[in-house]
Amino acid sequence: MGVDKLQPLRSKWLKTKLIIDNESIKPFIPDTQKYNKTNLKSMISKYGMVYVKPERGTFGMGVIKAEMEDHQQFVYQHDQKRLTFNSFESFYTNLTRLVNKRSYLIQRGIHLLKHNKRRFDIRVMIQLSPTKQWEATGIIGRLGHPKKIVTNYHSGGTPMDVHKLLNSHASAKRRNELIQEMNELSLRIARHMKKKYSYLNQIGVDIGLDHSLKPWIIEVNVKPDPFIFNQLKDKTMYRKVIRYHRHAAKKLTK
Ligand SMILES: Nc1ncnc2c1ncn2[C@@H]1O[C@H](COP(=O)(O)OP(=O)(O)O)[C@@H](O)[C@H]1O
Ligand SMILES: [Mg+2]
Incomplete structure (x- = not known):
């Protein structure tokens, strides 16, 4: 049935890769990368604010907003909880615990x-x-x-x-x-x-x-x-x- 044929499209990563292929759509897609330490560091430095979200999430569940306040202050908010860190290392370690081995993406945050x-x-x-x-x-x-x-x-x-x-x-x-x-x-x-x-x-x-x-x-x-x-x-x-x-x-x- 049709429902199963659309199964791969539960992945936000796959959907992004699919639509970024079109030149008239590409300029409207915020930079999106897989969650890992290198990508998190480079994206948060570049954009100041990013969204970290499950590759296969729905209903806004598990979505995290992360910001670099100045070069040594990192903040993230998940649900109604807001946490501040004094180094990228402690921020990354804590955030990774929350991600807990699930597949997550990092997306440029839109204000x-x-x-x-x-x-x-x-x-x-x-x-x-x-x-x-x-x-x-x-x-x-x-x-x-x-x-x-x-x-x-x-x-x-x-x-x-x-x-x-x-x-x-x-x-x-x-x-x-x-x-x-x-x-x-x-x-x-x-x-x-x-x-x-x-x-x-x-x-x-x-x-x-x-x-x-x-x-x-x-x-x-x-x-x-x-x-x-x-x-x-x-x-x-x-x-x-x-x-x-x-x-x-x-x-x-x-
Ligand atoms: N890059 C982003 N910039 C700003 N807000 C975002 C961003 N990504 C997600 N959000 C906020 O989080 C909500 C849920 O994210 P979304 O990617 O739509 O996942 P879900 O499948 O859980 O709906 C969005 O509707 C928006 O309000
Ligand atoms: Mg949504």
């Missing part, structure tokens, strides 16, 4: 935009329509829990209307351009991935926006939750997302 002092990112839903055209069917913002470093709904994030979240950051005209840009980027990702994984019929792209409003691809989900759109008061997106979702599910079981 996400904030709303009421809470970070947010954007989820773009791309689905194959009943007439087999890729369509951007939904877009929603996810406002992180005030004490957490992830925005996932299952980690206490609040789904919200994108215009409301972007209101203080961009004019109505700029917001619409930005939404279109994120939709087009996500459509390119879906088309590119479908070349290799023909069973693919939907993706949910997690997009982070930095202070210059540049979109960064944080993660591509191949089994995105359609019900998050039910959190919006306006049910227009939700109805379409569910209709396409059900149509695709029925086709897979045929």
Whole structure:
């Protein structure tokens, strides 16, 4: 069945390698490397802030935010716990204990935009329509829990209307351009991935926006939750997302 065919795409490493192959997608992918001492040292020195996350994680579980405060101060936050270290060695030793032999990745950290002092990112839903055209069917913002470093709904994030979240950051005209840009980027990702994984019929792209409003691809989900759109008061997106979702599910079981 289709579900098994998509199994390799549970790996964030494999997905990153797949989409980085496309020149029109590559500029939007934050530098991503495997977790090890050398990569951690070079990435944290280069970017100041990185995210360390499980290669096969979901729901924001196990995600860590790490920062170099000055050249001898290292901090990491996991869940609601924040720890400071006076040397890279002690920071690395402690962090590695938390990673605990699981496969982890290091990604350049994006300084996400904030709303009421809470970070947010954007989820773009791309689905194959009943007439087999890729369509951007939904877009929603996810406002992180005030004490957490992830925005996932299952980690206490609040789904919200994108215009409301972007209101203080961009004019109505700029917001619409930005939404279109994120939709087009996500459509390119879906088309590119479908070349290799023909069973693919939907993706949910997690997009982070930095202070210059540049979109960064944080993660591509191949089994995105359609019900998050039910959190919006306006049910227009939700109805379409569910209709396409059900149509695709029925086709897979045929
Ligand atoms: N590189 C990053 N920069 C900023 N925030 C990030 C980064 N990576 C992850 N996050 C935050 O953590 C959340 C969960 O990370 P993600 O890679 O989507 O894993 P999961 O599969 O657990 O959802 C993201 O939605 C975002 O809020
Ligand atoms: Mg995610």
